[in-house]
Every structure is written in structure tokens, then in C-alpha cells.
Amino acid sequence: MKIGVPIEIKNNENRVGMTPSGVFELTKRNHTVFVQKDAGFGSGFFNEDYVKAGAIILDTIEDVYAAAEMIVKVKEPIEKEYALIKSHHTVFTYFHFASSEALTDAMIESKAVCIAYETVEDADGSLPLLIPMSEVAGRMSIQQGAKYLEKPIKGRGILLGGIPGVPPAHVLVLGGGIVGIQAAKMAAGLGANVTIMDVNMKQLRHIANIMPENVHTEFSSEYNIRRHLPQTDLIIGGVLLKGAKAPKLITRDMLKEMRPGTVIVDVAVDQGGCFETTRPTTHEEPTYIIDDVVHYSVANMPGAVPYTSTVGLTNVTLPYVIKLANEGWEKACENNASLAKGLNVVHGKIVYKEIAEAFDLEFEMA
Numbered sequence: 001m002k003i004g005v006p007i008e009i010k011n012n013e014n015r016v017g018m019t020p021s022g023v024f025e026l027t028k029r030n031h032t033v034f035v036q037k038d039a040g041f042g043s044g045f046f047n048e049d050y051v052k053a054g055a056i057i058l059d060t061i062e063d064v065y066a067a068a069e070m071i072v073k074v075k076e077p078i079e080k081e082y083a084l085i086k087s088h089h090t091v092f093t094y095f096h097f098a099s100s101e102a103l104t105d106a107m108i109e110s111k112a113v114c115i116a117y118e119t120v121e122d123a124d125g126s127l128p129l130l131i132p133m134s135e136v137a138g139r140m141s142i143q144q145g146a147k148y149l150e151k152p153i154k155g156r157g158i159l160l161g162g163i164p165g166v167p168p169a170h171v172l173v174l175g176g177g178i179v180g181i182q183a184a185k186m187a188a189g190l191g192a193n194v195t196i197m198d199v200n201m202k203q204l205r206h207i208a209n210i211m212p213e214n215v216h217t218e219f220s221s222e223y224n225i226r227r228h229l230p231q232t233d234l235i236i237g238g239v240l241l242k243g244a245k246a247p248k249l250i251t252r253d254m255l256k257e258m259r260p261g262t263v264i265v266d267v268a269v270d271q272g273g274c275f276e277t278t279r280p281t282t283h284e285e286p287t288y289i290i291d292d293v294v295h296y297s298v299a300n301m302p303g304a305v306p307y308t309s310t311v312g313l314t315n316v317t318l319p320y321v322i323k324l325a326n327e328g329w330e331k332a333c334e335n336n337a338s339l340a341k342g343l344n345v346v347h348g349k350i351v352y353k354e355i356a357e358a359f360d361l362e363f364e365m366a
């Protein structure tokens with residue numbers, strides 16, 4: 001199959017859909033991979049690396065779309081890309097259709113086959129192509145939190161791990177899923193005193209079994225959260241209710257119970273946030289302050305570490321890319337139920353119920 005890897009042209013997106021290692025795996029199987037010139041640059045991969053792995057470098061995005069049967073990328077196509085997508089294309093990327101009617105209409109019109117990373121789903125309900133990005137965001141939340149606790153950037157001026165003779169900081173992690181576990185691990189590794197809260201007792205038992213001694217588990221409730229606020233230095237919000245808006249666990253009045261310079265990082269900002277005072281921010285201006293509390297709520301945290309994010313993402317997408325290239329989308333989806341869940345729009349028809357419902361459009365079984 002002929003596979004195209006274009007540059008991501010969405011603002012501030014430095015990831016790329018395939019690493020040289022992915023190209024190598026595909027060319028080894030006699031597929032042809034066209035990579036747009038400098039597509040990997042933002043993630044630290046150079047044209048020569050791709051050529052060595054067997055790719056053909058093309059100058060423009062138009063060239064890549066024209067040469068390829070399948071497009072592998074990262075972010076949803078933006079308006080400028082709509083016209084490049086044709087009926088013979090299979091497009092494998094994050095789409096997030098339900099949040100854009102314009103994109104949905106454009107892909108219906110293109111008659112292409114659109115397979116969305118975010119709806120590829122395993123039998124246990126987990127979303128394997130979203131997990132690495134939650135892992136990145138969870139780990140990064142502590143890195144960012146530690147930085148914003150520094151005094152020159154308006155934090156409390158406390159070192160997470162303390163020093164001999166000075167106690168460590170207190171970190172409260174709300175939500176013990178992928179984000180929460182990674183955040184708690186990082187904070188614990190730095191020596192902080194960590195509490196992780198969840199409403200799922202099975203998950204709390206699991207966490208209690210795997211975490212070091214400086215991580216404590218607690219059932220998540222308003223009473224318990226309020227009790228922690230006066231002595232907490234850093235709060236991480238990593239709560240998720242599948243398919244729904246995040247519950248507001250930190251309300252505006254609670255800010256008054258925190259010490260000035262407390263940092264709160266709302267990783268769940270992309271689902272509306274789990275703090276009442278959260279509004280989405282960007283890497284250019286990641287924080288704002290309300291009631292002396294530093295808020296960090298960047299909606300695409302993995303974008304700041306494109307090397308790690310690209311490799312993490314392509315580690316999990318590549319096995320599916322290989323299946324799609326070897327078997328074509330129809331056979332590959334027939335043979336793999338997880339991948340079949342990724343089918344969103346097929347030859348002008350919406351085949352994912354929630355997307356059809358979001359825009360009151362017709363739905364057809366794939």
C-alpha cells in the first residue's frame with residue numbers, strides 16, 4: 001500500500017504520525033511510505049532518518065495526499081486539508097468528530113474512510129490509542145506543578161521533595177486512572193507526600209498495592225477534599241466520567257481554603273475541567289491566578305514534549321497501521337474488533353452512533 005505522512009499544520013502541533021522506525025517496519029513489508037519534507041522535524045526526526053528507513057520524501061502536502069492511499073497523521077484535518085482528502089483515501093488519525101460539525105460534513109463529503117484513534121476500543125472498554133497521551137499528561141502535571149510552585153512564578157516557593165530537616169510538599173491527586181497513577185508515581189519519586197483519591201474502590205485497592213509508602217489512598221468526597229485543602233501545595237485533577245463532562249470537584253469557594261501560591265493543575269480541562277475555575281490555556285500562557293491560587297490548564301499538554309508523545313503514540317498506532325496496510329481497511333476491521341470501533345465515517349456515511357447523534361445525522365452500521 002502507498003502510505004502518506006503529512007506535516008501537522010494545526011497551530012503548535014509538533015508531533016508526527018510516524019517515526020522512522022515505523023517507516024522501516026512498513027517498507028520491510030513492501031509498502032511505500034511518502035513522508036512530507038520536514039514532517040518529523042518538530043519531534044526530532046530528520047529527513048535523512050526517514051530516507052534511511054526507506055521513505056520517499058515529498059516536498060508538499062499536496063504531493064503526499066496525491067501519492068497516498070492511506071494517510072497517517074496525528075490531529076484532525078483542519079479546513080485547509082479538507083479538499084486534499086479524496087474518496088480513495090483511508091485516513092487514520094485523531095478526529096474528535098463530535099466536537100466539529102464542519103469536519104464531520106467535510107469528511108462525509110470527501111467519501112473517504114475515516115478511522116479515529118480516539119474510538120479504537122479494546123474489549124474491556126479501554127482506549128489504547130489515548131492511553132499514552134494520558135501517561136504523558138499525568139507525568140508532566142507534576143513537572144509543571146513543581147515548576148509553578150517556585151516563587152518567581154508566583155508559587156508557594158516549596159520544593160516538592162523538601163530537604164533533610166525540611167518536610168516535603170503535599171500533593172493531592174484527584175482521580176486514580178491513567179493520569180492520576182502516573183502523576184502520583186512522579187510526585188512520590190520526587191519525595192512528596194501524596195494522597196490519591198478516587199470513587200472506584202477496586203482502583204484504590206490496586207493503587208494501594210502498587211504505590212510506594214509516601215502515597216496514600218483516600219475515597220473521593222467533598223468532605224475529604226476540603227479537609228486536605230489547607231495543607232496541600234499541589235492539586236492534580238485527573239478525573240474522567242466516560243462520555244460526560246468532568247464533575248467539578250474543586251469549587252470556587254474552595255480556593256479560599258488553600259494557602260496563597262498553591263498550584264492546581266487541571267489535566268481534565270479537555271473534558272471541561274474538574275475545577276470550577278478552570279478555563280483552557282495554551283503552552284504560550286499556561287497559567288493564570290485566581291484568589292492567589294495558580295491555575296495550570298493546558299488542553300494539549302503532550303504537545304510540549306513532542307518527542308516522547310510522538311514515540312508513545314506511534315508505539316500504539318503502528319500495529320494498526322501495519323494491519324491496515326497489509327489487509328486494507330475492510331479486512332483489517334473485519335479481523336480486528338478493536339480497530340473496527342475506530343470506524344467513524346465510511347464513504348459518506350456516519351458509522352459511529354454518537355457522532356450521528358451529536359449532529360442529528362443519519363447513522364448506518366459499518
Ligand SMILES: NC(=O)c1ccc[n+]([C@@H]2O[C@H](COP(=O)([O-])OP(=O)(O)OC[C@H]3O[C@@H](n4cnc5c(N)ncnc54)[C@H](O)[C@@H]3O)[C@@H](O)[C@H]2O)c1
Binds near residue numbers: 249
Ligand atoms: N490536558 C491534556 O493534555 C490531557 C492529556 C491526556 C488526557 N487528558 C484528560 O485527563 C483526564 C483523565 O484521563 P485518564 O486517562 O486518566 O482517565 P481514566 O478513565 O483512566 O481515569 C479517570 C479516573 O477518574 C475517576 N473518577 C471519576 N469520578 C471521580 C470523582 N468524583 N473523584 C475522584 N475520581 C473520580 C475514575 O474512577 C477513574 O479512575 C481525561 O479528561 C482526559 O481527557 C488531558
